[in-house]
Amino acid sequence: MTLRTRLTDLLGIEHPIVMGGLTFYGRAELASAVSNAGALGMLTALTAGSPEALAAEIARCREMTDRPFGVNLTLLPTIDPIPYDAYRAAIIEGGVKVVETAGRAPTDHMADFGAAGVKVIHKCASVRHALAAERMGVDVISIDGFECAGHPGEDDVGGLVLIPATADRVSIPIIASGGFADGRGLAAALMLGADGINMGTRFCATQEAPAHPGIKRLFVEKDERDTNLIFRSLGNTARVMRNRISDEVVTRLSRPGAAFPEVAELVAGTRGRAALVGGDPEGGIIWAGQVMGLIHDLPTCRDLVARIVAEAGSRATTLAAMTGKGETSDARA
Incomplete structure (x- = not known):
C-alpha cells in the first residue's frame, strides 16, 4: 500500500510519516530505523551536543540507512549562546536535505538552507505562525495540536480544529502533529487536509528507541490522562x-x-x-503526549510504519466503499 502525497513527493520518502525532533531520542539508531521503514527519520542537533558531534552523528546515520533523513534544529533563547551557524554548516556539509526548525523563526538560516537545496519544515502551534512561516519561505509547515508532547503553544487548540484551519489558509504542504499513533490518525489527518503526520511519542515506544526498557514500557502502561x-x-x-x-x-x-x-x-x-x-x-x-492512550505495544519501527500505512489504506478503502467509488491508494492533496 502506498499513500502518495505532496509531502512524499517533496521529501522523497515512501510514506507520509515524519519522526518528531526528539530530545535524547533523536540519534542515528532511531532515525535510521524510521527512515529504513520508509518514513522520515530525524536526528536532533542539540542532542548531539556540538556541531562536530552532529557532523559525526549525520555520518553515522548515513552508514545505517541509504534513505532520506532530516535534522531537527531547535532555535532557543539561551544565556550561553548556541553556535547555530556551525550547526547549520554541519547539516549542509553533511548532505542532509531536510531540516526541521522549531522555537523561534529560522529567518537567519533560510538563505543558506535554500542555497544548499535543503527543504525546511517549520514547526508551528497556530495558524498565524504558520502563515508567517509560509511568507518567510519555508517548504513545509508542521502544525502542533494541543495534544502534542513538548510545547503546544498557549492557544489550547486541538488538532481536529487546528489541522483543517491551517489547511484552509496555507498553500504549502502541512504535517499534522500531536496525537498520532496509528493508521486511523493518519487517515484522519489526510482527510482533514494534511499531507502527512508527525509522530514523536509513538516512536519513543519502539524497539529501536535508545531508552531504558522500563521507560519504554511506561508509554504502554500509561494512558491519555497521564x-x-x-x-x-x-x-x-x-x-x-x-x-x-x-x-x-x-x-x-x-x-x-x-x-x-x-x-x-x-x-x-x-x-x-x-x-x-x-x-x-x-x-x-x-x-510525552496524550497519544499514550493509543500506544499498546513496543514494535520495531518497520512493523509500526507498515501497520500504520496498511490501516490507513484500509480506512480509505472503507470510506471509498461508503461513497460507492471503490478502492483508492492516492492521498494526494
Whole structure:
C-alpha cells in the first residue's frame, strides 16, 4: 500500500510519516530505523551536543540507512549562546536535505538552507505562525495540536480544529502533529487536509528507541490522562509525562509569584537524561503526549510504519466503499 502525497513527493520518502525532533531520542539508531521503514527519520542537533558531534552523528546515520533523513534544529533563547551557524554548516556539509526548525523563526538560516537545496519544515502551534512561516519561505509547515508532547503553544487548540484551519489558509504542504499513533490518525489527518503526520511519542515506544526498557514500557502502561502541563504560568507551556517530578513542578509554579529558578533543578536536562538511561520513572522530566492512550505495544519501527500505512489504506478503502467509488491508494492533496 502506498499513500502518495505532496509531502512524499517533496521529501522523497515512501510514506507520509515524519519522526518528531526528539530530545535524547533523536540519534542515528532511531532515525535510521524510521527512515529504513520508509518514513522520515530525524536526528536532533542539540542532542548531539556540538556541531562536530552532529557532523559525526549525520555520518553515522548515513552508514545505517541509504534513505532520506532530516535534522531537527531547535532555535532557543539561551544565556550561553548556541553556535547555530556551525550547526547549520554541519547539516549542509553533511548532505542532509531536510531540516526541521522549531522555537523561534529560522529567518537567519533560510538563505543558506535554500542555497544548499535543503527543504525546511517549520514547526508551528497556530495558524498565524504558520502563515508567517509560509511568507518567510519555508517548504513545509508542521502544525502542533494541543495534544502534542513538548510545547503546544498557549492557544489550547486541538488538532481536529487546528489541522483543517491551517489547511484552509496555507498553500504549502502541512504535517499534522500531536496525537498520532496509528493508521486511523493518519487517515484522519489526510482527510482533514494534511499531507502527512508527525509522530514523536509513538516512536519513543519502539524497539529501536535508545531508552531504558522500563521507560519504554511506561508509554504502554500509561494512558491519555497521564500528562502534566508545566510552565503554564510562565507562558511557555510544555506537556510531559505525569510523575512525581512533573507533579512537583506544577505545584511549585502554582504559588503566587513563582518563577523558573524554583523548578530549575527539577527540570534539568541532565536529570531527565539520567532517568531515561537508568530507567527511573520518577527521576526527571519525561516528554510525552496524550497519544499514550493509543500506544499498546513496543514494535520495531518497520512493523509500526507498515501497520500504520496498511490501516490507513484500509480506512480509505472503507470510506471509498461508503461513497460507492471503490478502492483508492492516492492521498494526494
